[in-house]
Structures are given as structure tokens and as C-alpha cells.
Amino acid sequence: MTGGARVAVVTGGANGIGLACVRRLSDDGFTVVVADTDAEAGARVTAEIPRAEFVASDVRVRQDVDRVVGTALEIGRGRLHALVNNAGQTARVRFADSDETTWRRLHDVNLHSVFSFTHACLAGLTAGRGAVVSVASVAGLVGAEDLSAYSSAKAGIIALTRSLALEHGDVIRFNAVCPGQIATRMMARVQADDELRAAVTAQIPAGRLGRPEEVAGVVAWLLSDGAGYVNGVAIAVDGGESAGFRRPKPAAAVRRRG
Numbered sequence: 001m002t003g004g005a006r007v008a009v010v011t012g013g014a015n016g017i018g019l020a021c022v023r024r025l026s027d028d029g030f031t032v033v034v035a036d037t038d039a040e041a042g043a044r045v046t047a048e049i050p051r052a053e054f055v056a057s058d059v060r061v062r063q064d065v066d067r068v069v070g071t072a073l074e075i076g077r078g079r080l081h082a083l084v085n086n087a088g089q090t091a092r093v094r095f096a097d098s099d100e101t102t103w104r105r106l107h108d109v110n111l112h113s114v115f116s117f118t119h120a121c122l123a124g125l126t127a128g129r130g131a132v133v134s135v136a137s138v139a140g141l142v143g144a145e146d147l148s149a150y151s152s153a154k155a156g157i158i159a160l161t162r163s164l165a166l167e168h169g170d171v172i173r174f175n176a177v178c179p180g181q182i183a184t185r186m187m188a189r190v191q192a193d194d195e196l197r198a199a200v201t202a203q204i205p206a207g208r209l210g211r212p213e214e215v216a217g218v219v220a221w222l223l224s225d226g227a228g229y230v231n232g233v234a235i236a237v238d239g240g241e242s243a244g245f246r247r248p249k250p251a252a253a254v255r256r257r258g
């Protein structure tokens with residue numbers, strides 16, 4: 001694969017929101033280097049998406065990070081134009097029942113990987129005057145019951161984004177998207193249970209879960225010249241869920257809406 005086009009790195013790009021970002025950035029003309037542990041899905045990315053190259057990698061392993069970024073720098077001849085820090089994992093557990101291993105895993109995958117990839121890409125993004133979008137969560141804007149490790153890691157992404165926007169804003173823009181409840185495998189539990197899905201969507205003004213492509217569209221805009229003066233923001237992509245408290249809906253009304 002040769003350079004010439006703008007070069008992007010997307011972490012966790014083999015499934016869900018990350019895959020939607022890879023498709024969208026390819027459509028927008030980027031050459032996309034995809035970091036993911038899912039080799040089966042990754043092979044499909046390379047086979048099906050123009051100018052996309054999957055690199056089997058674990059975002060928690062610095063050698064893997066450097067291998068992914070090295071591939072992108074070679075394609076971009078030293079210049080990088082976009083980094084999407086999307087890889088993430090979640091675990092639903094009461095804080096009192098938490099264990100260190102799970103806590104560290106969620107912070108390593110969700111937050112430390114943003115440090116590692118951003119640090120490894122910094123010279124290339126400076127040369128390419130690029131932009132970075134990190135995928136946080138509404139759970140990083142507010143707390144989240146039974147998701148303390150996840151929520152605190154996502155909050156860290158937002159604070160890191162704002163700090164880097166201050167340090168590098170004259171050359172590289174740093175922004176975050178904060179998805180709400182998006183129809184991916186991370187929401188499999190909600191999608192598989194009609195009653196739970198009705199209860200969840202009753203609290204969302206849009207009345208439905210979001211689509212991965214709806215997050216990817218905001219990511220693509222933040223990476224574009226159209227957002228050339230947008231730096232250091234955290235944009236909720238949640239159908240209005242985090243806008244405020246909604247009047248509780250009686251159970252019967254929830255069931256009627258299905």
C-alpha cells in the first residue's frame with residue numbers, strides 16, 4: 001500500500017463504532033491503518049474496505065502500538081493526518097465487588113492506550129498537522145452506576161483530550177466524542193432484551209439506540225477542515241440522553257412503546 005492520501009490510524013477498528021469510522025474515513029479518501037485484536041474481523045477489513053490495512057495488535061502492548069504507528073508512518077512518509085482512539089472494553093460490576101485486574105484492564109484498554117497511541121503518533125501528527133478524536137462516553141461526562149472503572153477511564157480520556165488541546169492546539173486539534181447507547185455488541189444485553197431495551201430507550205429523547213455510523217459521522221466531521229476551529233471539546237452523541245432528567249415513564253407506557 002502506498003501513501004499520497006491522508007493517513008489515519010483507528011484503534012479497535014474491526015468492529016462496531018471503530019469499523020464504522022474506518023468505513024467513513026475510507027469513503028472520505030483516507031488510507032486507514034486499523035489496530036485490533038480481532039484477527040478474523042480484521043481480515044475482513046483489509047479485504048472489504050478500500051485503502052484499509054489491518055494490523056493485529058493489542059493496544060495495551062507498547063511494541064504493538066509502535067508496530068501499528070510505524071506502519072502508518074511508512075505509508076504516510078512521516079506524516080499522519082488523523083488518529084481515532086476508539087478501542088474500548090467495559091465491565092458491569094458493583095464497586096464493592098471490583099477487583100484490581102478488571103480495574104487495570106479497563107483503564108489500560110480505554111485510557112492508557114490513548115496515551116500510548118497519541119505519544120507514538122505525535123511527531124507524525126505534527127508533521128501532518130493532523131487531528132485526534134478519542135472515543136470517550138457519556139459515562140465519562142457523568143458517573144455511571146456499576147461502571148466505576150469504565151466511567152473513570154472515560155473521564156480520563158476527556159481530561160487528557162482537553163489538556164492536549166491546550167498544549168498542541170496550534171498544530172494538532174484534540175477532541176472527544178461521548179457516545180450514549182449505541183447498537184453494537186457492547187450493548188448486546190440491551191438489544192437482546194425487549195423489556196430492557198424499551199426501558200432504556202424510554203429515557204432517550206430520540207426513542208432509540210444510536211447507530212455506529214451516527215458516531216462515525218461526528219468523528220469524521222471533527223477530523224475535517226469543517227471543524228478547523230474546534231479544539232478541546234467532548235461532544236455527546238446520545239440522542240439527547242444526557243441533556244437532563246426526563247419525566248419517568250409509567251411501565252405500561254414503556255411496554256406500549258415497545
Ligand SMILES: NC(=O)C1=CN([C@@H]2O[C@H](COP(=O)(O)OP(=O)(O)OC[C@H]3O[C@@H](n4cnc5c(N)ncnc54)[C@H](O)[C@@H]3O)[C@@H](O)[C@H]2O)C=CC1
Pocket residue numbers: 011012013014015016017018035036037038057058059060086087088089090109135136137138178179180181182183184185186187
Ligand atoms: N456501544 C456503546 O453504546 C458505547 C461505546 N462506547 C465506546 O465506543 C468504543 C467502541 O465501542 P463499540 O464499537 O461499542 O464496541 P465493540 O466491542 O463493538 O468494538 C470494540 C473494538 O475494540 C477492540 N478491542 C478491544 N480491546 C482491544 C485491545 N486491547 N486491543 C485492540 N483492540 C481492542 C475489539 O476487538 C473491537 O473490535 C469503545 O471505546 C466504547 O467504550 C462509548 C459509549 C457507548
Ligand SMILES: O=Cc1ccc(S(=O)(=O)O)cc1
Pocket residue numbers: 090091092137138139179180181186187189
Ligand atoms: O459507554 C456507555 C456504556 C457502556 C457499557 C454499558 S453496559 O456495560 O452494557 O451496561 C452501558 C453503557
